[in-house]
Amino acid sequence: KTQNSLNHEMTATLSAQIAQCALNHYHTVLPSNGGKPQSTEWTVYAAIVACRQHPNDSNDQDELWVVSCATGSKCTSIRPVVSSLPTQTSQKQGRKRPHPDVSSEVDDHKICACYDGMVLKDSHAETLARRGLMAVLWDEVENLLQNEPTPRPLLEAISASEESRQQFGLREDISLHMYISDNPCGDATIYRIKKSSSNSTDQPETSINFTGAKIILSDSNGQSVVKQDESISSTLTCSSAADTVITVGREDVQQLGALRLKSSRSNIPSHLRSMSMSCSDKLVRWGVLGLGGALLSMYIPNPIVLSSICVSKDPRAVDGNADLGQLDALRRAIKERIESALMSIAEKEKGWTVKPPEVAVVTDVFENSKSSSEFRHDTKMNALAHNTPNNKGRVKKESVCGMSINWHQTIVQEAANAEVTIGATGLKRGKKPKCPTDVINTASRLSRYHFALRCGKRDPVSSKTDGHYSSYRKYKQITSTHLLTRVATLALSGGGPLAGWVRSSSQDDFELPHE
Numbered sequence: 001k002t003q004n005s006l007n008h009e010m011t012a013t014l015s016a017q018i019a020q021c022a023l024n025h026y027h028t029v030l031p032s033n034g035g036k037p038q039s040t041e042w043t044v045y046a047a048i049v050a051c052r053q054h055p056n057d058s059n060d061q062d063e064l065w066v067v068s069c070a071t072g073s074k075c076t077s078i079r080p081v082v083s084s085l086p087t088q089t090s091q092k093q094g095r096k097r098p099h100p101d102v103s104s105e106v107d108d109h110k111i112c113a114c115y116d117g118m119v120l121k122d123s124h125a126e127t128l129a130r131r132g133l134m135a136v137l138w139d140e141v142e143n144l145l146q147n148e149p150t151p152r153p154l155l156e157a158i159s160a161s162e163e164s165r166q167q168f169g170l171r172e173d174i175s176l177h178m179y180i181s182d183n184p185c186g187d188a189t190i191y192r193i194k195k196s197s198s199n200s201t202d203q204p205e206t207s208i209n210f211t212g213a214k215i216i217l218s219d220s221n222g223q224s225v226v227k228q229d230e231s232i233s234s235t236l237t238c239s240s241a242a243d244t245v246i247t248v249g250r251e252d253v254q255q256l257g258a259l260r261l262k263s264s265r266s267n268i269p270s271h272l273r274s275m276s277m278s279c280s281d282k283l284v285r286w287g288v289l290g291l292g293g294a295l296l297s298m299y300i301p302n303p304i305v306l307s308s309i310c311v312s313k314d315p316r317a318v319d320g321n322a323d324l325g326q327l328d329a330l331r332r333a334i335k336e337r338i339e340s341a342l343m344s345i346a347e348k349e350k351g352w353t354v355k356p357p358e359v360a361v362v363t364d365v366f367e368n369s370k371s372s373s374e375f376r377h378d379t380k381m382n383a384l385a386h387n388t389p390n391n392k393g394r395v396k397k398e399s400v401c402g403m404s405i406n407w408h409q410t411i412v413q414e415a416a417n418a419e420v421t422i423g424a425t426g427l428k429r430g431k432k433p434k435c436p437t438d439v440i441n442t443a444s445r446l447s448r449y450h451f452a453l454r455c456g457k458r459d460p461v462s463s464k465t466d467g468h469y470s471s472y473r474k475y476k477q478i479t480s481t482h483l484l485t486r487v488a489t490l491a492l493s494g495g496g497p498l499a500g501w502v503r504s505s506s507q508d509d510f511e512l513p514h515e
Helices: 003-028 078-083 108-112 125-145 279-289 326-346 370-387 436-442 448-458 472-479 482-493
Strands: 045-052 063-071 073-075 122-124 155-157 168-170 174-180 192-194 206-208 214-218 232-241 244-251 306-312 358-362 403-408 419-422
Touching (some): 003 045, 003 063, 003 174, 003 306, 003 358, 108 436, 122 125, 125 174, 125 403, 125 448, 279 306, 279 326, 279 482, 326 358, 448 472
Parallel strands (some): 174 306, 306 358
Antiparallel strands (some): 045 063, 045 174, 063 403, 073 122, 155 168, 192 206, 403 419
């Protein structure tokens, strides 16, 4: 066998083990008392799995475990959610005991100034799983700084640089992998599937799976991102603020390799549409810049990336390694775009060394996945058409689950670590908040607000600019390493596959939580 075929077999074997580990965790660890889809609902499930490799001379098998996982397929616009939240505490309600992370001196106005940071804009499973990993890394950084032990550690100390603070990196024997129940939304979902009306098993009729993610035609500067031709049937404008107005398109013929915004209804006013990038695009970004983000980069300067991404087989997909097949779509949309971006960066930044992830399709299936739901619907429609050829009738489609579960490893490995959020609001499930202090308690632990709180406690000096508390956006600029800032500018504003990336607008910014 050639080395390439051996590497392929090893990747396939590991991918299957990663999928089994992730799915077993969903069924045995995540609670069943809310958040999971019902029998008539579908969702997307994603998990980040750690692999600890034992030395070659050891007889021990590699150890696999789930570091973080999540379900979800919804996103929201911050504006309508924030505008619906209470702005003051009435005299009748009185002052409630504040959130433990917030000083009792904090008034309603200061809490309201943080509202934008409390809403999860993107509740897709891949995004929440990545944010869960960030929470795990923060936990471990805090433990390392205090010389406290961490169960199943991911990090180790690295040699001190010019920075005065301690710094850490991913342990040499650890690699991180992602399992996803469906191809990530956006470019990776464009692949060939069997038509629902096809009854032939030898040569089934096929069509191209259509992504709901809208193609980005021009960025906030009015610069063209892709060529607009006859394939674009109509255009829409998205504007969350005056500084972020972009044009997206609806396609008759889908363009490959293009940046896209997550899907939303076309009849939504432009200022209320989601401005979140598709998960395919986000995976490319994380594969280039790392999973940690700007705030963590002051403690973890070197990018932590996924070594592989595996996805469950779509039962509608055309078998084999065909052109425009499911695996081909993963390679094109994720691995090859990461490779392209890294090549353009390497010309100017020699010190940025990142390896693209391997991609694979596995046979293990998540029964509540979107593709499984679509397949069940198609099967029922075919059966109905066969039994009643003159009257096809209708089969009700399964609906998307509106709730998301997120889980990540902590000292106590129990189902109690799970948190349930509502995709449409980006807030935790529970009673409607009646005063600003209530809103703090509805903010997810994965929100930007909570990450800013954690970072501010570790590094209170840089959370102030000229003696005053800065905004979250300014804080990220201050804490991000110079190298990460330069590479991000090259990747997102240069001529590579991420050029035209839609950045968060100033209207999504928020004041840092006050001590």
